[in-house]
Amino acid sequence: MPDLDPAPILDAVASDPRLRVFLGNGGIETIPAKHSRRLLLLDEIAQAFEPGVRYRERDVSLFLVGLHPDYASLRRYLVDEEFLTRAGGQYWRTGGTVRTSSGDEP
Numbered sequence: 001m002p003d004l005d006p007a008p009i010l011d012a013v014a015s016d017p018r019l020r021v022f023l024g025n026g027g028i029e030t031i032p033a034k035h036s037r038r039l040l041l042l043d044e045i046a047q048a049f050e051p052g053v054r055y056r057e058r059d060v061s062l063f064l065v066g067l068h069p070d071y072a073s074l075r076r077y078l079v080d081e082e083f084l085t086r087a088g089g090q091y092w093r094t095g096g097t098v099r100t101s102s103g104d105e106p
Contacts, residue, residue, distance in 0.1 A: 027068055049091075075091075
């Protein structure tokens with residue numbers, strides 16, 4: 001199973017002028033209240049999950065706490081907005097942008 005690493009996600013958020021304002025203290029300081037910005041942030045977070053791979057809830061929570069202290073809210077948003085699906089204590093990616101191997105932006 002691929003490792004979930006918060007560093008590339010934080011780098012991607014920092015490089016996006018629409019999202020970098022939500023960073024502080026080494027992570028995501030605030031979750032955007034505006035729905036469109038929250039979707040952008042969730043899409044970036046979803047990039048850490050390999051399509052077709054199932055992750056244990058514990059692993060997802062440990063990854064998300066590396067991004068934001070309220071990992072439960074992030075996890076709930078990811079599921080509610082259909083970036084991830086959960087069942088039986090496992091999560092898997094079911095939405096979000098699929099980037100090409102060349103790193104092209106959508």
